[in-house]
Amino acid sequence: MSIELEHVSYVYNPGTPAQWQALRDVSLTIRPGEFVGLIGATGSGKSTLVQHMNGLLRPTSGRVRVFGMDTSDPRTDLTRVRQRVGLVFQYPEHQLFAATVAEELAYGPTNLGLAPEEVQRRVRWALRAVGLGEELLTRSPFSLSGGQARRVALAGVLAMRPDVLVLDEPAAGLDPLGRREILDLIRNLHREGMTIVLVSHSMEDVAELATRVVVLDQGRVVMDGPPRELFRRHRELAALGLAAPVAAQLVDALKARGWPVPGQAVTIREAVAEVTAALAARRRERRPEGGREGGRAGV
Amino acid sequence: MFNITLGQYYPGRSFLHQVDPRTKILATLVYSVFIFLVKEPEGFYLVAGFALLAMAASRIPPLTLIRGLRPILIFLVITLAFNAFMTPGETLWGWGPFRVTREGLAFGGLMALRLVLLVLVTSLLTLTTTPIALTDGLERLLRPFQRLGLPAAELALMMTIALRFVPTLFDEAQRILRAQQARGARLRVRGPLAQMQALLPILVPLFVAAFRRADELAVAMEARGYRGGRGRTRMRELRYTWRDGVTALAVAAFAAGVVYLRLLAG
Numbered sequence: 177m178s179i180e181l182e183h184v185s186y187v188y189n190p191g192t193p194a195q196w197q198a199l200r201d202v203s204l205t206i207r208p209g210e211f212v213g214l215i216g217a218t219g220s221g222k223s224t225l226v227q228h229m230n231g232l233l234r235p236t237s238g239r240v241r242v243f244g245m246d247t248s249d250p251r252t253d254l255t256r257v258r259q260r261v262g263l264v265f266q267y268p269e270h271q272l273f274a275a276t277v278a279e280e281l282a283y284g285p286t287n288l289g290l291a292p293e294e295v296q297r298r299v300r301w302a303l304r305a306v307g308l309g310e311e312l313l314t315r316s317p318f319s320l321s322g323g324q325a326r327r328v329a330l331a332g333v334l335a336m337r338p339d340v341l342v343l344d345e346p347a348a349g350l351d352p353l354g355r356r357e358i359l360d361l362i363r364n365l366h367r368e369g370m371t372i373v374l375v376s377h378s379m380e381d382v383a384e385l386a387t388r389v390v391v392l393d394q395g396r397v398v399m400d401g402p403p404r405e406l407f408r409r410h411r412e413l414a415a416l417g418l419a420a421p422v423a424a425q426l427v428d429a430l431k432a433r434g435w436p437v438p439g440q441a442v443t444i445r446e447a448v449a450e451v452t453a454a455l456a457a458r459r460r461e462r463r464p465e466g467g468r469e470g471g472r473a474g475v
Numbered sequence: 476m477f478n479i480t481l482g483q484y485y486p487g488r489s490f491l492h493q494v495d496p497r498t499k500i501l502a503t504l505v506y507s508v509f510i511f512l513v514k515e516p517e518g519f520y521l522v523a524g525f526a527l528l529a530m531a532a533s534r535i536p537p538l539t540l541i542r543g544l545r546p547i548l549i550f551l552v553i554t555l556a557f558n559a560f561m562t563p564g565e566t567l568w569g570w571g572p573f574r575v576t577r578e579g580l581a582f583g584g585l586m587a588l589r590l591v592l593l594v595l596v597t598s599l600l601t602l603t604t605t606p607i608a609l610t611d612g613l614e615r616l617l618r619p620f621q622r623l624g625l626p627a628a629e630l631a632l633m634m635t636i637a638l639r640f641v642p643t644l645f646d647e648a649q650r651i652l653r654a655q656q657a658r659g660a661r662l663r664v665r666g667p668l669a670q671m672q673a674l675l676p677i678l679v680p681l682f683v684a685a686f687r688r689a690d691e692l693a694v695a696m697e698a699r700g701y702r703g704g705r706g707r708t709r710m711r712e713l714r715y716t717w718r719d720g721v722t723a724l725a726v727a728a729f730a731a732g733v734v735y736l737r738l739l740a741g
């Protein structure tokens with residue numbers, strides 16, 4: 177198991193007026209190769225939860241084990257935990273600091289104590305992995321476009337070669353093209369075998385990418401399952417302040433009106449397939465009766 | 476992110492919370508001056524009594540107040556030890572050239588008590604007054620000096636902005652620190668040069684963030700028509716109530732008591 181959380185609770189500022197319990201008895205296991213989408217209303221504890229996954233926060237009670245290493249155990253080498261679980265914060269470009277992109281990307285691997293040649297190898301690999309050209313290596317990270325800076329920050333974490341990549345809202349604040357590029361990049365990393373945990377407000381993105389969806393509400397895990405099952409539970413999701421993907425809502429509405437659709441779609445592509453199939457079926461049905469209705473229904 | 480740890484305000488609706496900030500600022504000033512006029516033990520009953528009264532009127536748990544003393548603990552110890560060893564008098568305990576005297580212990584104790592009371596009362600001011608009310612109060616108190624060229628409104632605005640953004644920048648620093656820790660940052664390293672270098676990945680993004688926020692704030696203020704303090708009206712007007720009368724009386728009685736004891740002692 178990659179990451180195991182057992183009965184994890186977390187309290188911010190204990191013993192002060194600002195005391196706040198952000199996580200309540202969360203038990204969760206992230207298995208190798210999974211793509212977990214973590215969703216929940218704002219303030220539900222997503223960011224707090226993901227910071228437990230690489231030992232940045234230690235549970236107030238309960239236990240977190242990362243590849244067998246207990247993050248609360250003082251003997252655990254947290255640098256090793258952080259090497260295996262890479263965490264990309266929200267707006268990661270705000271953490272850029274170095275004079276050049278090359279230095280920026282070398283920061284993580286250098287902290288791991290790797291030899292300079294290995295560091296250089298990883299810098300180049302990470303830059304390629306995020307789809308940027310080597311001509312950027314000598315540029316200042318502060319001179320890059322928003323999307324480029326985001327990808328450099330992501331590469332800075334990838335350069336540590338983690339087994340698990342945890343991303344907190346990686347597409348927030350990007351234009352549609354930038355969004356697309358970042359999500360495609362994450363999809364590719366997963367295809368190449370990386371375990372992914374993706375925090376997102378976008379049900380569409382989660383439906384399209386995740387193999388498993390975990391829903392947080394007020395610091396508790398309230399749903400956990402395959403996106404196909406979970407996104408059918410519109411009412412429950414709505415009660416948690418979340419909306420099912422539009423595609424799922426569409427096919428369910430059509431089905432409720434008696435359309436012959438399976439009502440399984442959660443992504444736009446799947447919805448298009450269901451609706452097209454239904455229209456084709458209808459056309460076939462009507463054709464024997466003659467006339468041009470079938471043709472019109474297809475428009 | 477907005478959390479309520481702005482300054483160190485302790486939310487509440489006690490008597491002291493509702494006293495006008497101007498009154499509280501002036502009362503704290505008077506107390507801080509008069510506490511240094513007190514020399515004789517009877518006077519200490521008076522200053523301690525006033526502090527206890529103020530604590531009771533604030534309804535803040537004593538434990539919270541005591542916890543606020545932690546940062547000055549080291550000063551207390553030094554004050555006490557310094558006086559205990561350095562004051563000549565009847566020896567209680569000696570070791571080599573060092574001796575603790577009865578007079579030294581008594582004097583050191585009083586000095587430490589004075590320090591404790593001073594910190595307690597000033598922290599009551601910040602605990603029961605929101606930073607915004609505090610700057611409002613300061614601005615009103617400084618307004619008479621505007622004629623002498625003191626930019627009271629600008630000073631108050633600067634203080635408000637600083638107070639408002641200290642916790643924000645603190646949050647930001649924490650976030651950046653965590654982000655760099657996720658990349659394996661080590662902060663405890665040997666040697667001053669290495670230490671500086673280890674801090675750069677935190678400081679550079681923090682400065683960038685501070686400038687970004689300053690820019691955003693300037694634009695936001697201009698967009699809302701801010702053009703300096705002149706002629707600006709306020710949403711919350713400060714008003715004196717009966718509570719301010721009571722407080723003023725208590726402070727006056729305290730001050731008179733201290734002066735009386737001073738005169739009595741000659």
Ligand SMILES: Nc1ncnc2c1ncn2[C@@H]1O[C@H](COP(=O)(O)OP(=O)(O)OP(=O)(O)O)[C@@H](O)[C@H]1O
Pocket residue numbers: 188189194196197198216217218219220221222223224225478
């Ligand atoms: N440093 C902190 N100090 C005090 N409370 C905090 C802190 N960080 C988060 N919280 C509180 O903990 C709760 C969970 O916060 P968290 O950031 O984990 O939520 P989230 O699900 O990531 O929200 P969002 O979708 O807005 O990013 C919130 O109510 C928040 O106010």
Ligand SMILES: [Mg+2]
Pocket residue numbers: 222223224266344
């Ligand atoms: Mg968050």
